[in-house]
Amino acid sequence: MIAITGATGQLGRLVLAQLLKTVPADQLVAVVRDSSKAANFAERGVSVRVAAYGDRAALAKAFEGVERVLLISSNELGQRVAQHVSAIEAAKDAGVKQLAYTSVLRADTSTLSVAKEHLETEQALIASGLPYVLLRNGWYTENYLRSLPGVLANGALVGCAGSGRIASAACQDYAEAAAVVLTAPLESGRIYELAGDDAFSLADLAAEISRQTGKQIPYQDLSEPAYVELLLKVGMPQVYAELIADSDRGAAAGDLFDDSRTLSTLIDRPTTPIAETIKMALAR
Ligand SMILES: NC(=O)c1ccc[n+]([C@@H]2O[C@H](COP(=O)([O-])OP(=O)(O)OC[C@H]3O[C@@H](n4cnc5c(N)ncnc54)[C@H](OP(=O)(O)O)[C@@H]3O)[C@@H](O)[C@H]2O)c1
Structure with a gap:
């Protein structure tokens, strides 16, 4: 079992x-x-x-x-x-x-x-x-799309990730990887570094949202403290505001980038492109 x-x-x-x-x-x-x-x-x-x-x-x-x-x-x-x-x-x-x-x-x-x-x-x-x-x-692409209604209402994607490249994948991709591991022959001591095939910056993400919605959504890069302050202002609890800003800081430092393609190898298909996850989020 x-x-x-x-x-x-x-x-x-x-x-x-x-x-x-x-x-x-x-x-x-x-x-x-x-x-x-x-x-x-x-x-x-x-x-x-x-x-x-x-x-x-x-x-x-x-x-x-x-x-x-x-x-x-x-x-x-x-x-x-x-x-x-x-x-x-x-x-x-x-x-x-x-x-x-x-x-x-x-x-x-x-x-x-x-x-x-x-x-x-x-x-x-x-x-x-x-x-x-x-x-x-690695990062779930969905993390960036929960705030999509706010992004569209405000006309900008805001963050503090600079030009950091993010190799996120859809939750479904990580779920399939887990299912593969759970049904493969038993192994021990194995470490899988899992991330998406394609990496993007938050400016790229904003450009893709703009393309799909037909609206001009620029990416606005703030300093980490300024981003925390903004998140607090819109009502986010301190602990989450700090966590989100920290993940952008980490993205800028390369923590969310990986090009090993271990995930797509494990699930035997390319990971879900961000364009597809954005399309699904917009359709909801
Ligand atoms: N890589 C990423 O980008 C990323 C992003 C977000 C989170 N994460 C991590 O990945 C995990 C899974 O992601 P997710 O999106 O599935 O998160 P999620 O939807 O928040 O699910 C967390 C699960 O943990 C359960 N849980 C929390 N506290 C519990 C407790 N005290 N006892 C028993 N169950 C408890 C929750 O139960 P309920 O269903 O009852 O609430 C829920 O089923 C997260 O918990 C977090 O550690 C990773």
Whole structure:
């Protein structure tokens, strides 16, 4: 059996949907904190088990009979290492044979502030002795499109990434990669640096949005403090404003760039071009 934590999140849903194409539903476990959000998976025959990150006993119960776990990183910044460690320990308690963890691109050298918790989790996983795979996911293209209505309303894409090149990929691409790893022969100690085939700057992204909408959307580059200030002004909580500005700073430093094509090799197709993800976001 294969268990997916964070199964009701954006990535988790896509991974489960992908696995359901080739794996019998009764071999899949959705580990969730709120079972009402997983009704669609239960209807399809997936076993839905409730366990919050941090609750080692509940997680160990959720992993009973499970051979492989995909530990999708938590979104609760600052609490993630303890939460992930509880899942790793629970997987050991349950006799899991492989744990794959969704980390961040080049977690060991990245200057991104989010990389710290990922690296500490990686180190805990390696120290645990559990057979592991690290799925070091690059940026999701979707990250840039959540604010699309605001971008269109304001007539500009604002950031502080300078001319940094971003090799993002669609969430679906990362989900397919996870599904490939979870259904391949068991392996341990493997690190996949996953990113999109094509890289773009935020000016390129603005140009593509302009092309598809027929509106003039320039990219406006701010300093990092000025960008944080702007995000706070539009009501974003401090922690997220700092995180978003930091990711742009990291993009400028090259943290979001990769040209290894490991992701497209793994999923055996090109990654989703940004134009396609923008088209889907505009159609919503
Ligand atoms: N590479 C990137 O660009 C990028 C971007 C964003 C996030 N990330 C990372 O990748 C992860 C997955 O991305 P995503 O887009 O799927 O994020 P997401 O939609 O926010 O999903 C996070 C999942 O974690 C679950 N979760 C959070 N706290 C939990 C807790 N205490 N106990 C149990 N479950 C908990 C959530 O449960 P509910 O469904 O109940 O809310 C959700 O299912 C994120 O959590 C974050 O670490 C990466």
